[in-house]
Amino acid sequence: MKSFTMNDTDLKHTISRIGWKLEQDEKGRLFHPDLRAMFDPLKVELGAIEALSAVHFAGRSVHLLQERWAEQHGLSEGRLGVLFRLYRCGDMPLGDLANDLDSTPRNITGLVDHLEKDGLVERVPDATDRRSIRARLTAAGRQRIESIWREGLERQSEIVEGISKDDLAQLRHLCLLLVENARKELGK
Amino acid sequence: MKSFTMNDTDLKHTISRIGWKLEQDEKGRLFHPDLRAMFDPLKVELGAIEALSAVHFAGRSVHLLQERWAEQHGLSEGRLGVLFRLYRCGDMPLGDLANDLDSTPRNITGLVDHLEKDGLVERVPDATDRRSIRARLTAAGRQRIESIWREGLERQSEIVEGISKDDLAQLRHLCLLLVENARKELGK
DNA sequence: CGTTCATAGTGAATGACTTCATTATTACCA
DNA sequence: TGGTAATAATGAAGTCATTCACTATGAACG
Numbered sequence: 001m002k003s004f005t006m007n008d009t010d011l012k013h014t015i016s017r018i019g020w021k022l023e024q025d026e027k028g029r030l031f032h033p034d035l036r037a038m039f040d041p042l043k044v045e046l047g048a049i050e051a052l053s054a055v056h057f058a059g060r061s062v063h064l065l066q067e068r069w070a071e072q073h074g075l076s077e078g079r080l081g082v083l084f085r086l087y088r089c090g091d092m093p094l095g096d097l098a099n100d101l102d103s104t105p106r107n108i109t110g111l112v113d114h115l116e117k118d119g120l121v122e123r124v125p126d127a128t129d130r131r132s133i134r135a136r137l138t139a140a141g142r143q144r145i146e147s148i149w150r151e152g153l154e155r156q157s158e159i160v161e162g163i164s165k166d167d168l169a170q171l172r173h174l175c176l177l178l179v180e181n182a183r184k185e186l187g188k
Numbered sequence: 189m190k191s192f193t194m195n196d197t198d199l200k201h202t203i204s205r206i207g208w209k210l211e212q213d214e215k216g217r218l219f220h221p222d223l224r225a226m227f228d229p230l231k232v233e234l235g236a237i238e239a240l241s242a243v244h245f246a247g248r249s250v251h252l253l254q255e256r257w258a259e260q261h262g263l264s265e266g267r268l269g270v271l272f273r274l275y276r277c278g279d280m281p282l283g284d285l286a287n288d289l290d291s292t293p294r295n296i297t298g299l300v301d302h303l304e305k306d307g308l309v310e311r312v313p314d315a316t317d318r319r320s321i322r323a324r325l326t327a328a329g330r331q332r333i334e335s336i337w338r339e340g341l342e343r344q345s346e347i348v349e350g351i352s353k354d355d356l357a358q359l360r361h362l363c364l365l366l367v368e369n370a371r372k373e374l375g376k
Numbered sequence: 377c378g379t380t381c382a383t384a385g386t387g388a389a390t391g392a393c394t395t396c397a398t399t400a401t402t403a404c405c406a
Numbered sequence: 407t408g409g410t411a412a413t414a415a416t417g418a419a420g421t422c423a424t425t426c427a428c429t430a431t432g433a434a435c436g
Contacts, residue, residue: 020290020371022364029361030368034288038276044341048348051356052250054363057290059247061370062240068374078392088226095414100222102208102245107393109416114391131401131414153232159369160236163362168239171362173217174355175242176210180218181347182249183208186256255422266422283384295423297386302421319384319431 055178062159069155073148074118078103078111080152082135083120087145091136093126120144243366250347257343261336262306266291266299268340270323271308275333279324281314308332 022030035053039046063077070080081101086092089100094112098105112135115121120141126132137145160168210218223241227234251265258268269289274280277288286296300323303309308329314320325333348356 022368025357027357029357030364031360032364038273045345047353047356048344049341051348051351051360051363052344054360054367055243055246055250058243058363058366058370059251060290061367061374062243063247065370065373076392085226093414102248104394105415106395106417110392113416126414129402129414133415153237156236156240157233158373159366160239161369163239163365165235167362168235169213169215169217170355170358172219172239172242174351174359175239175246176218176220177351178246178347179242179249180210181349182246182253185253185346186249264422281384292424293385294387294425298421298423301386314384317384317432321385 052178055175065155065159069152073144075144076111076114078107079115079120082108082111082115083137083141083145084149086121086135086137087142087149091124091134093129093132093134095132097135115141240366243363253343253347257340261332263332264299264302266295267303267308270296270299270303271325271329271333272337274309274323274325275330275337279312279322281317281320281322283320285323303329 021033023033025031031050032053035050036046039049066080067077070077073080075083078101082097085097085100092100094108095105097103097112098108101108112121112123115135116123120138121135122138124134124136126134163171209221211221213219219238220241223238224234227237254268255265258265261268263271266289270285273285273288282296282300283293285291285300286293289296300309300311303323304311307326309323310326312322312324314322351359
């Protein structure tokens with residue numbers, strides 16, 4: 001598990017390893033000591049790095065949890081998203097799904113393929129645009145999503161346990177700021 | 189682009205569509221009107237949903253940006269992570285990399301495979317444990333990472349433009365709280 | 377010692393997602 | 407009206423990462 005070969009400066013083996021312990025700074029805020037130690041000697045502004053790293057891991061954690069939970073109900077995170085969207089918004093063209101779910105059309109095609117194979121969604125032609133194909137919940141699909149979505153939301157509440165309502169709003173705000181900035185960067 | 193078929197209640201077509209506009213609430217905090225509209229009629233606590241959704245998209249955006257930038261230098265986000273880790277911490281066993289980067293051993297094997305094929309990393313036997321294989325930067329690998337990491341950090345500063353130092357720390361803290369909660373949930 | 381169990385790395389199979397190219401339909405416009 | 411451009415969906419191919427099974431080595435303990 002450990003590597004103490006310290007092939008380089010004495011700094012390095014103080015960095016390497018340790019599981020994933022978090023600590024609190026002087027204001028009681030969590031931070032990642034290893035990350036800080038790794039960047040400290042570089043004499044760079046740590047604020048952005050630490051925040052983005054935390055966002056990265058938080059996103060990954062939430063994703064993993066969602067994926068794992070969806071899997072227990074024979075779905076994936078993406079397919080669950082499609083199912084819920086159709087449940088809430090009614091049937092719609094695949095392209096709209098791509099847009100709403102911030103995904104690519106090709107990806108939606110794959111998700112709908114899978115859902116269709118499982119009998120949860122069906123493709124129906126669009127009356128007004130013969131290029132479009134609308135995805136529609138089947139009875140089975142509706143039944144599936146209705147039977148699980150509440151539990152899904154409960155699951156989400158557990159993840160944010162111990163975070164005040166106001167902090168959640170602030171977290172939301174800051175994350176959306178990042179999204180906006182990133183979108184500018186990505187040119188879109 | 190739009191779907192106005194309103195096959196169901198009058199609610200639904202007010203929900204469906206729109207690109208990805210964000211608005212500000214009464215306190216100037218960004219939120220996602222579509223998401224709110226979609227969940228509002230369900231009479232559920234929105235705080236967790238909105239925050240986690242924002243975290244999800246923020247993580248995705250940061251990931252995409254990082255991936256795109258790495259690609260410009262012949263790398264992927266994962267390979268870049270390995271390269272930088274080796275640069276900062278010196279050569280180490282693949283298992284340690286997996287641990288530090290919060291990835292799976294199998295994934296690290298793949299990343300190192302790729303990096304080795306590109307001549308940026310080499311595998312060397314571990315003197316003290318013949319099961320282990322250490323990954324080590326080659327001269328080319330060191331040169332590659334040294335030539336780009338500063339630009340990578342600049343890139344990160346741009347993404348957090350307009351967010352105060354204190355807010356970044358708060359963002360970090362809240363995200364790490366989520367990570368901790370998720371880890372509990374994931375049992376690890 | 378030798379039996380047993382844990383650990384390190386990897387092969388095989390799988391799934392989600394991307395990009396690029398292609399087909400069919402619609403919109404534009406001169 | 408006829409021709410060009412944009413749009414909707416999908417096929418093909420590739421990347422990244424995950425799980426499960428397997429091999430080889432090391433550690434623990436009788």
